[in-house]
Amino acid sequence: GAGVSQTPSNKVTEKGKYVELRCDPISGHTALYWYRQSLGQGPEFLIYFQGTGAADDSGLPNDRFFAVRPEGSVSTLKIQRTERGDSAVYLCASSPTVSTDTQYFGPGTRLTVL
Amino acid sequence: RKEVEQDPGPFNVPEGATVAFNCTYSNSASQSFFWYRQDCRKEPKLLMSVYSSGNEDGRFTAQLNRASQYISLLIRDSKLSDSATYLCVVCSNQAGTALIFGKGTTLSVSS
Numbered sequence: 001g002a003g004v005s006q007t008p009s010n011k012v013t014e015k016g017k018y019v020e021l022r023c024d025p026i027s028g029h030t031a032l033y034w035y036r037q038s039l040g041q042g043p044e045f046l047i048y049f050q051g052t053g054a055a056d057d058s059g060l061p062n063d064r065f066f067a068v069r070p071e072g073s074v075s076t077l078k079i080q081r082t083e084r085g086d087s088a089v090y091l092c093a094s095s096p097t098v099s100t101d102t103q104y105f106g107p108g109t110r111l112t113v114l
Numbered sequence: 115r116k117e118v119e120q121d122p123g124p125f126n127v128p129e130g131a132t133v134a135f136n137c138t139y140s141n142s143a144s145q146s147f148f149w150y151r152q153d154c155r156k157e158p159k160l161l162m163s164v165y166s167s168g169n170e171d172g173r174f175t176a177q178l179n180r181a182s183q184y185i186s187l188l189i190r191d192s193k194l195s196d197s198a199t200y201l202c203v204v205c206s207n208q209a210g211t212a213l214i215f216g217k218g219t220t221l222s223v224s225s
Contacts, residue, residue, distance in 0.1 A: 033212065042118070042201050042215030043158065056212065092158060095211075103213060105157035 002026065004106030006092050012112045013082055021077040021109045023092030032075050033103060034067055035091040043091050049075060082113045117141055119218035120202050127223055131192045133145050137185040137202030144214075146198045146205035149187045153196045154216065158201055162189075192223045 004076050007026040025032050030051055035043035045059040049069045056068070064082075069075040079086055089110050093103035120137045127133050139147075147164035162169065164176040164185055174186040185202055202216040 031211070035213075035215075040122075040217065042203075043213070044219050045212035045214070048212060059212065093213075102160055102163075105159070107157050 001066070004092055004094055004104055006090075006109050007097075008109060009107065010110045010114065011014075014114050015082060015084060017082050017113075019079050019111065021079075021080055021090050021111070023075045023093070023094075023106060025075070025094030026065045026074065026104055027073075029094035029096050031095045031097060032069060033095075033099070034075070034077050035093065037091055037108070039088075046077070047086075061107040068069040079111075082111075084113050087111055087113045116216075117206065117214045118202055118204050118216035120219050122217055122219060124220040124222055127192055127221070129192055129194060129223055131223075132188065132190045133221060134189075135200055135202070137187075137189045137220075139183050139185065139202075139204045139208050139214075139218055141204065141214075142180075142183060144204045144206055147185050148186075148203040148205075148213070149174075149176055149211055150201040150203050150215070152201055152205055153198050158215075161200070161209075189221075194223050194225060197221055197223045 007022045033048040034046040037043040047057040051072045067077045085087045087107040091108045092106045095103045118138040118139050150158040151161045152158045164178045166178050168177045173190045177186045198220040201218045201219050204214045206214045
């Protein structure tokens with residue numbers, strides 16, 4: 001079946017602009033996670049959703065970052081007033097339930113802020 | 115101190131070699147442990163879960179020592195296709211079910 005998909009695969013923007021990154025989880029998966037991976041680092045947790053609600057957003061670095069999942073399926077990560085330090089690969093993962101440990105990752109969106 | 119620490123390598127080994135990666139974690143309340151594999155410019159993929167009793171999947175053996183907060187991965191009879199970055203991952207109760215990743219250990223297997 002279809003895995004986690006993310007769009008766009010690459011996004012280049014200018015400092016100060018607003019960007020939206022989209023994640024389509026595996027159908028039926030109730031838990032959805034966003035991670036950020038900088039060059040040479042492992043992925044770092046940003047936020048996770050159980051259904052429509054953000055159950056834990058402790059990893060969001062500051063209030064420029066926000067994520068939604070209005071219908072409990074597709075999620076959008078929104079970054080306002082982008083900075084060069086936001087450049088990274090943004091990974092989305094989903095799992096059948098919150099209590100299921102295995103998370104399936106999408107291919108990521110490579111964000112470059114010039 | 116980072117929550118999950120790994121030697122970044124790179125480990126350069128010939129085909130057929132046995133190679134071992136180690137990882138330590140700082141949160142003693144961690145409940146679940148994994149090794150993920152990540153190919154260049156690709157997403158991480160689950161390689162195997164790690165249990166205290168140790169577990170084996172073909173050429174791969176993972177071990178967990180809770181007392182020492184230490185996780186290991188052993189790869190026997192290395193193949194060219196094993197070349198990748200291996201990420202040590204801990205599920206930290208402090209962050210719900212978020213996965214906490216190490217920086218990864220890079221393995222390069224050559225012929």
